[in-house]
Amino acid sequence: MSMPREESLLEVRDLGKYFGRTVGCESVSFDLWPGEVLGVVGESGSGKSTLLKCLSAQTAPDRGIVRYRLRDEDLCDVHALSEARQRMLMRTDWGIVHQNPRDGLRFGISAGANVGERLIAVGARHYGNIRTEVTDWLQRVEMEQSRMDDLPGTFSGGMQQRLQIARNLVTQPRLVFMDEPTSGLDVSVQARLLDLIRTLVGTLRIACIVVTHDLGVVRLLTHRLMVMRGGRVVEQGLTDQVLDDPQHPYTQLLVSSILPV
Amino acid sequence: MSGVASAAGGKTLAGYNFAYLDEQTKRMIRSAILTAVAIPGHQIPFGSREMPLPYGWGTGGIQVTASIIGADDTLKVIDQGADDTTNAVSIRRFFSKTAGVRTTESTREATIIQTRHRIPEAPLAEGQILVYQVPIPEPLRWLEPREVETRKMHALSEYGPMHVQLYEQIATFGRIAATYDYPVMVHGRYLMRPSPIPKFDNPKMDRNPALQLFGAGREKRIYAVPPYTSVKSLDFDDHPFSVESWEHCCGLCGAGASYxxxxxxxxxxxxxxxxxxxxxxxxxxxxxxxxxxxxxxxx
Structure with a gap:
């Protein structure tokens, strides 16, 4: 490739997680570059979510290493960081968009406070500034400002998901993990959300790892694709390449089982 | 009332150890107090004993007082600032019976002041000890129900959620609406509940020359603010902490700057x-x- 060499953001080598004799995920290796969107697909139980949890330091892997490039340019072993630094990383440089908004939002506090919480956690102590920034972010995820002080429980599923995105992006992370961000939403809301994610990720140059079982989502959103089965990566490559010319029998099966509309 | 000596006589109720608690228990509580003083604002667990008064009436404060009181101490007990309420009178009488100590209503004369919900208006001096009765010691309790998690938050100084609560109050009411048990940062490190004193009293905790001890009997925690320690009430840069004020002055004494x-x-x-x-x-x-x-x- 003739592109100028850039340093990778995340390096994963030989990652493995076992639950007793059951394989969670095994021998996973890949690099992720800044601004790149990586899709992980596979059927239920193929180890997608386990992989995501290992990558985002929510679970410790049994084998292998996850290295992340901090803002000071150093690659560090994510799982060797102190818990304090891991939690700091999760609040600042990383974002996690959960499948279920209940895991990612706090339902006892208003939408504005949900977004503002991350700003406060990194030291913002000026109410007016927090308020302005929160308003700005709610606008960017196409939410009405009048709903700012309402509880997330009063929002529709799509709004909750957009609120989750605003909450994660407000500290300008460099890496966002998304676990089935659009499942459970109806198709038109899904389309709008995907459009929003694509725009935000593109303009802010955020690297993303999107776990999903929806091949339509990866087609729209991701640059590169990993196909998982039984905890192992069976095929990976550019998204269009993998979807249009699948090599592995399982990928072929997966692609052929998309229902035609 | 046989067996009860006069307060000045220094004799104590027959059949009871000095200041009610046995010496081993007092040593255990003193050890917790020393640890608490060494780590200002940090909650130290202790083996709280059952006391002859119900939880919520000051079992924590009374145990702290019992373990630090000596025969030459002068005790003052207040409840909501008053010396003459049931709780204050009972606790004062309890110690004059079991420890035979002198009791007083004067803030200046007292060496130990046990308090519920107030800090005296008269400035405290070096050598005095203020003992607070604490119902719920954990400032993060209503934000995070898991004890394991709140301890972790303290360990990592993750106090964002407390500010989020203040944010919510400003968003709803236009101002910080908390008026009592107003959260404070002690020595720039630990978030602390000052017990349900009005926020009016919060500034008095800051760099106070007296030793401040906090006892929570039911929750089995002791914490402390050593003399001259910084105690800062949480706020936002553009919504600074402020205390209550009244349009009136005291109807009896005309004071314009008291609670x-x-x-x-x-x-x-x-x-x-x-x-x-x-x-x-x-x-x-x-x-x-x-x-x-x-x-x-x-x-």
Whole structure:
């Protein structure tokens, strides 16, 4: 490739997680570059979510290493960081968009406070500034400002998901993990959300790892694709390449089982 | 009342150890207090004992007092600032019976002041000890129900959620609405619940020359603010911490800068504001100060 060499953001080598004799995920290796969107697909139980949890330091892997490039340019072993630094990383440089908004939002506090919480956690102590920034972010995820002080429980599923995105992006992370961000939403809301994610990720140059079982989502959103089965990566490559010319029998099966509309 | 010596005599109730608790228990509590003083604002667990009064009436405070009190101490007990309420009178009598110590209503004369919900108006001095009765010691309790998680938050100084709560109050009411048990940062490190004192008293905790001890009996925690330690109330840069103020002055002594209680005096909407600190009010009246509703002034 003739592109100028850039340093990778995340390096994963030989990652493995076992639950007793059951394989969670095994021998996973890949690099992720800044601004790149990586899709992980596979059927239920193929180890997608386990992989995501290992990558985002929510679970410790049994084998292998996850290295992340901090803002000071150093690659560090994510799982060797102190818990304090891991939690700091999760609040600042990383974002996690959960499948279920209940895991990612706090339902006892208003939408504005949900977004503002991350700003406060990194030291913002000026109410007016927090308020302005929160308003700005709610606008960017196409939410009405009048709903700012309402509880997330009063929002529709799509709004909750957009609120989750605003909450994660407000500290300008460099890496966002998304676990089935659009499942459970109806198709038109899904389309709008995907459009929003694509725009935000593109303009802010955020690297993303999107776990999903929806091949339509990866087609729209991701640059590169990993196909998982039984905890192992069976095929990976550019998204269009993998979807249009699948090599592995399982990928072929997966692609052929998309229902035609 | 056989077996009860007069307070000045220094004799104690027969059949009981000095200050009620046995020596081993007192040593255990003192050890917790020393740890607490060494780590200002940090909650230290201790083996709280059952006391001859119900939880919520000051079992924590009374155990702390019992373990630090000596025969030559002078004890003052206040409840909501008053020396003459049931709780204050009972605890004072408890120690005059079991420890034979001198008791007083004067803030200046006391060496140990056990308090519920107030800090005396008169400034405290070096050598004095203020013992607070604490119902719920954990400042993050209503934000995070898991004890394991709140300890982790303390360990990592993750106090964002507390500010989020203040944010919510400003968003809803236009100002920080908390008025009592107002969260403070101690020595720039630990978030602490000052017990349900009005926020009016928060500034008095900051760099106070007296030692401040906090005992929570039911929750089995002791924490402390050593003398001259910084205690800062949480706020936002553009919504700074402020204390309550009144349009009235004290009806009895005319004080304009003390914490006032509102008292209904008839069934026709009549009410008066008086100092909640009875000792402070009495002293001022003895000095000749009179408020607008003081009958002596009216005559």
């Amino acid at each position: 006032l209680d509102e008292i209904v005096i008839d069934d026709k909407g009549g009410r008066m504001f008086v100092c909640s600190d009875t000792d402070f009010c009495t002293q001022r009246q003895a000095q000749g100060f009179r408020g607008p509703l003081n009958s002596e002034a009216a005559e």
